[in-house]
Amino acid sequence: MTLAMKGKRILEHNGIAASVSRLPPKLTSAGCAWGISIDCAHARRAKEILEVSGFSYGKMVTADGTPVSFEKAKHAPTPGVTGTPRTSVSPKGGGGR
Numbered sequence: 680m681t682l683a684m685k686g687k688r689i690l691e692h693n694g695i696a697a698s699v700s701r702l703p704p705k706l707t708s709a710g711c712a713w714g715i716s717i718d719c720a721h722a723r724r725a726k727e728i729l730e731v732s733g734f735s736y737g738k739m740v741t742a743d744g745t746p747v748s749f750e751k752a753k754h755a756p757t758p759g760v761t762g763t764p765r766t767s768v769s770p771k772g773g774g775g776r
Contacts (some may be wrong), residue, residue, distance in 0.1 A: 683713040686734050693728045695721045706744055722747050 683699045690697040695717055702714040717725050722739060726749075729736060739747040 680713040683715050686715045686729060686736065689732050689734055690715065690717060690725055690728060693724075695725050695728070697725075703744070706738075706740060719747075723749060 680699065687697040687699050698716045699713055700716050702712045706712070706714070719741065726739060741747060
């Protein structure tokens with residue numbers, strides 16, 4: 680939970696609303712883990728912010744557990760985020776914390 684709280688603070692400091700939530704068991708091999716939940720529209724920016732800050736995370740998934748994909752749309756000049764309206768970030772090494 681401590682790592683998820685740190686990631687939440689990093690995102691909020693950069694203008695992205697975030698919350699810490701328990702991840703479903705199917706999303707973690709540790710069986711008990713915490714993640715950061717953000718609006719899917721901010722997924723690309725959140726990824727960049729976390730990477731620049733040196734925050735390491737395991738994966739970014741949509742609310743239904745599908746991995747977030749940053750694909751180039753055929754008619755759009757910038758990549759888009761696919762998925763449902765909520766995205767979760769699972770901090771790396773946060774297993775049972």
